[in-house]
Amino acid sequence: xxxxxxxxxxxxxxxxxxxxxxxxxxxxxxxxxxxxxxxxxxxxxxxxxxxxxxxxxxxxxxxxxxxxxxxxxxxxxxxxxxxxxxxxxxxxxxxxxxxxxxxxxxxxxxxxxxxxxxxxxxxxxxxxxxxxxxxxxxxxxxxxxxxxxxxxxxxxxxxxxxxxxxxxxxxxxxxxxxxxxxxxxxxxxxxxxxxxxxxxxxxxxxxxxxxxxxxxxxxxxxxxxxxxxxxxxxxxxxxxxxxxxxxxxxxxxxxxxxxxxxxxxxxxxxxxxxxxxxxxxxxxxxxxxxxx
Amino acid sequence: xxxxxxxxxxxxxxxxxxxxxxxxxxxxxxxxxxxxxxxxxxxxxxxxxxxxxxxxxxxxxxxxxxxxxxxxxxxxxxxxxxxxxxxxxxxxxxxxxxxxxxxxxxxxxxxxxxxxxxxxxxxxxxxxxxxxxxxxxx
Numbered sequence: 001x002x003x004x005x006x007x008x009x010x011x012x013x014x015x016x017x018x019x020x021x022x023x024x025x026x027x028x029x030x031x032x033x034x035x036x037x038x039x040x041x042x043x044x045x046x047x048x049x050x051x052x053x054x055x056x057x058x059x060x061x062x063x064x065x066x067x068x069x070x071x072x073x074x075x076x077x078x079x080x081x082x083x084x085x086x087x088x089x090x091x092x093x094x095x096x097x098x099x100x101x102x103x104x105x106x107x108x109x110x111x112x113x114x115x116x117x118x119x120x121x122x123x124x125x126x127x128x129x130x131x132x133x134x135x136x137x138x139x140x141x142x143x144x145x146x147x148x149x150x151x152x153x154x155x156x157x158x159x160x161x162x163x164x165x166x167x168x169x170x171x172x173x174x175x176x177x178x179x180x181x182x183x184x185x186x187x188x189x190x191x192x193x194x195x196x197x198x199x200x201x202x203x204x205x206x207x208x209x210x211x212x213x214x215x216x217x218x219x220x221x222x223x224x225x226x227x228x229x230x231x232x233x234x235x236x237x238x239x240x241x242x243x244x245x246x247x248x249x250x251x252x253x254x255x256x257x258x259x260x261x262x263x264x265x266x267x268x269x270x271x272x273x274x275x276x277x278x279x280x281x282x283x284x285x286x287x288x289x290x291x292x
Numbered sequence: 293x294x295x296x297x298x299x300x301x302x303x304x305x306x307x308x309x310x311x312x313x314x315x316x317x318x319x320x321x322x323x324x325x326x327x328x329x330x331x332x333x334x335x336x337x338x339x340x341x342x343x344x345x346x347x348x349x350x351x352x353x354x355x356x357x358x359x360x361x362x363x364x365x366x367x368x369x370x371x372x373x374x375x376x377x378x379x380x381x382x383x384x385x386x387x388x389x390x391x392x393x394x395x396x397x398x399x400x401x402x403x404x405x406x407x408x409x410x411x412x413x414x415x416x417x418x419x420x421x422x423x424x425x426x427x428x429x430x
Contacts, residue, residue: 192424214398222394255390262391265424270402 026056030065037068042076067098074109082109100126107142108287116146137163138288144181145286148276153185177283184275190264199260203253206260210267219256226252341378348374364400366413369393375418391421 033048049065049072056062070085086106093099107122123143128136140159147156160178190210199206204220207213226249233242348370356362356370363369373389380388396416403414 212395212398214401215395218397219394251386251390254387255394258387259391259394262395262421262424265427266421269423 026052026059026061029055030061033065033068037072037075040075042072046072046076063093064098066092067102070102071105074105074112079109079113082106083113097130100130104139104142104287111142111146111287114149116149120146141283141288142286144177148181148184148279153181157181157185177279180275180279180282184272187271187275189271190267192261192264192268195260195264196257199257203256206257207263210260210263212259212263212267215259215263219252219259222252223249223256340382344374344377362410363396364414365392365396365403365416366406366408367417369396372416372418379418388418388421392416395421 029048029052033045033052036042036045036048046069049069052059052065053062066089070082070089073079073082073085083106086102086109089102090099090106093102103122103126107119107126110116110119110122120143123139123146126139128139131139140163144156144159147153147159157178160176160181195206195209197206198209199219202220203223204216204218207216207219226245229245230242230249233239233245351370365372367375369389369392372392373385376388376392377385379385399414399416403416405412406415
């Protein structure tokens with residue numbers, strides 16, 4: 001009888017205890033998901049964040065979990081999923097810091113997908129007033145990289161002049177970003193069409209022009225051998241041999257022209273990538289994490 | 293080289309894949325239906341693929357071991373040509389394969405070495421030599 005009378009009191013005591021326990025469980029779950037994220041176990045982290053949202057939909061951190069799911073997709077390389085997730089997140093957010101982070105991350109996802117115009121659109125939608133100086137510089141620097149990939153040197157140069165990032169990494173300390181960007185535009189480029197024409201006239205010369213000496217020498221030798229063989233066969237009235245050699249020479253001659261054009265493109269690309277690597281090593285990577 | 297010649301002899305008479313009456317010819321730079329999982333493959337494309345694979349198998353099994361120490365690149369020159377011929381019209385594929393033979397020596401100096409199950413090889417995929425097809429002409 002006494003026990004029955006005590007029930008209401010027991011319940012009153014147990015409710016806060018149960019609530020506290022549930023709160024602890026939510027904290028633990030959130031911390032565990034974060035831990036997985038830090039350990040680069042992105043897809044497992046996504047599962048834990050989803051579990052958190054499912055179990056505690058009313059928790060103040062559930063919106064943050066939604067953002068972190070998108071970020072985990074991005075970090076884990078599922079870029080299309082990240083883009084879709086971030087677009088959905090931005091549609092339901094109300095312009096707070098998380099929304100800014102989401103827009104920045106969406107820019108990063110587009111950037112990783114080599115969709116530089118879309119990345120620029122997202123970065124330009126981030127209101128500069130709501131950012132710290134570091135954040136503003138990170139956004140500007142990421143925009144500059146988008147322009148560089150689009151080979152829009154004028155816009156990149158203008159952005160480089162807007163701020164003066166200190167060189168990081170192993171680059172020379174007195175290098176300025178504006179000067180490096182200006183140098184990019186002035187890089188000497190091999191002309192693929194010229195290389196192709198040169199190799200069409202004298203096989204191998206287009207490759208020499210592009211600095212591909214081995215390819216050029218091999219091309220020159222092979223074409224000379226086949227053409228020499230054709231001339232020799234024709235001179236000795238071996239027309240059938242000349243026809244067979246001519247058939248194969250056609251392949252080598254065409255490949256020689258293609259190789260010359262490709263060599264020029266390869267040289268330009270290697271040079272371009274070397275300079276981008278220099279910028280990245282000196283001034284840092286684009287889309288660095290920012291704090292607001 | 294022998295493989296290239298074999299491919300050149302056997303496949304040149306085969307038309308580029310695509311039967312105009314049934315569907316338009318695939319874009320020259322379009323992806324390989326096998327790679328993209330597109331099963332609407334034309335009959336001539338399938339015929340071409342079977343022959344190329346067969347020639348490649350014969351070459352790799354009986355001729356390549358007797359002729360060289362092996363290709364220093366990954367994918368190997370024969371695989372590179374198979375990919376090129378399957379993916380593009382036969383003459384274009386052959387030119388790409390011959391281009392590989394021309395630039396192979398230079399790649400040893402310039403290329404990026406990667407670790408593969410058959411030891412360190414130079415990474416030289418087909419994509420590295422067609423990336424500029426989509427660019428504007430310089």
